[in-house]
Amino acid sequence: MNPITGVIITSVLIVIGALVLESYVAKKKKMTLYRLSDSITNLSCGMMERVFDFFLSVLILFGFQYIYENVAPYQIPMNIGTWVIAILAFDFLAYWFHRLSHEINFLWAAHIVHHQSEELNLTTVFRASLFAVFYRVFFFVWMALAGFNAITIGVCTMILGLFQLFTHSRVIGKLGVFEKFLTTPSHHRVHHGRNEKYMDHNYSHIFIIWDKIFGTFIEEDEEPTYGITTGFESANAYNANFSYWRNLLIRAKKTKKISDKIKVFTKGPAWTPDDVPHLPNEYKTDDNGNRIHHHIPISFELGAYILLNVAITFSAFAALMVVFKPYKPGEYFPIEELFSNHQILALVGIVLLSVFAHARMMEQTKFAIYIDAFRLIVLITLTFFAFKEFPFANWLIPTASVVCGVMLLWLIRLGVKASKKEAVIAA
Structure with missing residues (x-):
């Protein structure tokens, strides 16, 4: 069997096994985790992102390897110690990529896709934007410049991705001593919350130490309400990828100042020009003004x-x-x-x-x-x-x-x- 085929088959089996296990545990705990339309939208976004990544990742790895061989001042030999350093360095860069993706609008336009769902389960891991493929290059090229080869960078990417399967679970409670230094499901549930007290916290992927060092850590004291504050009510992966870009372009077009047109893309999601309000929310409310959980009924x-x-x-x-x-x-x-x-x-x-x-x-x-x-x-x-x-x-x-x-x-x-x-x- 071709090695890449073996990796793909193994990965698919791991994901299917994890989904079945989470569903079983959720049923035992009488929790509703999955809605068909939401889960399919998550998988659709993931397939779109992977298709674009399929074309670009090869070029990116080629470029990283070229930098490693011809630009990096030192080529780091790979052993147990340097692998640990590589994972720590990669996770550190991932923290800042993640954090800035919440603080700068043109980055948030890609990352918002991951937060649109009002559910949180293992399929949420796959809900990613095709635009993130481009942005990753500028954050992780530093690994190649530091002297790590393309294979090391690729393996670190896979380790971080597999770890995210674990952190997106709602059925796993707090994990004692591991809460001190690892990003646990409890920590990451906080990150996906749209509750005001939870927003803009817990950006770390593997090691929660980065949030503790840079002041963005908060404990989970109650399960969050998931999704984005403005709401997103579509099962279309194309809408998921382009909706916030449309939002930014509309506001940039309407505002009069050139500087504000630029700031629409470079400021944070909470900011809007004085002469242009935020666009209306997408979610619906009941007669009492309470937000209605988005659900598409399917026979x-x-x-x-x-x-x-x-x-x-x-x-x-x-x-x-x-x-x-x-x-x-x-x-x-x-x-x-x-x-x-x-x-x-x-x-x-x-x-x-x-x-x-x-x-x-x-x-x-x-x-x-x-x-x-x-x-x-x-x-x-x-x-x-x-x-x-x-x-x-x-x-x-x-x-x-x-x-x-x-x-x-x-x-x-x-x-x-x-x-x-x-x-x-x-x-």
Whole structure:
């Protein structure tokens, strides 16, 4: 088995195992952690971010390795001691990247995606912005300049990512002595709270010591209320990624001073120009003025249809991670293959179109069924043209055609039922 394939399969199994375990524990504790639309939106954001990272991470690692070999004044040898230093240095940089992402609007425009959900569970880990891919470079290039090679930086990224699976859990209580120096689920729940007393605290990823050193630490004394203060009510990963940018551009356009137009992007989220108010909140309230928890009602049959199609999309996403040979430091990297490989382009197209179509189905918007029918036809077409020369084309293409055909028939059934329901309501 290809090493990268093994890593991907192992990672997927770890994530699935963790999700099942958290769901089981939550059921025992009678906690509601997962809502279908929210979890799928989280995964959709994650797939979009990874698709962009797939293209850029190879170039970034290539650049980091070049800096390590040709610019860094000293190349750090790797041993147990320097690995500890590398993880500490990476976590320190991650703290400041995270903190500044809450304090500077053009950075917050990317990081806000991670905070939009009013739930907190393991799928929240995957809710990340595609723009964060660009920003990470400027914070972690210092590792390469300090003398750490690209592999070390990549491994530190994976360690931090895996640790976040642990910190995003709601079923784990306080952990005694570990609360003193590690970022625990309790600490990170605080960070995701929109409660005024909790906001802008606990930025650390692995070691909570950075918050304690720089004065941003606070204990959890009650479970927070999650989400962003302005609310976000969409299951569309594209809206999630671009909504705050739209907010900033609208305010920058309306304000008269040139300096204020710039400050809209460089000041913090609480600031707005004197001549332009903040845009209206998105959340709804009840008759008493209390905020209503965002929830998209989805029938069992529609939920089953969407969930199975998300599984197909995730299969395409996983295949994308496997198809391309990863860059190894010291080797020539054929950058042009990223943009000319038909299999890669087909899989990217399938994932990006599917993310959009799944959101339309969840929100049950106008033309959602037609958009999803188009997605299924495109999936069959791209699979045929991109993979017809592959050794396993003799089973892949028929299987994809049958599965999409069945889904198309199911979609027609859903459309007929929806039409009958609308007719009854109209009558």
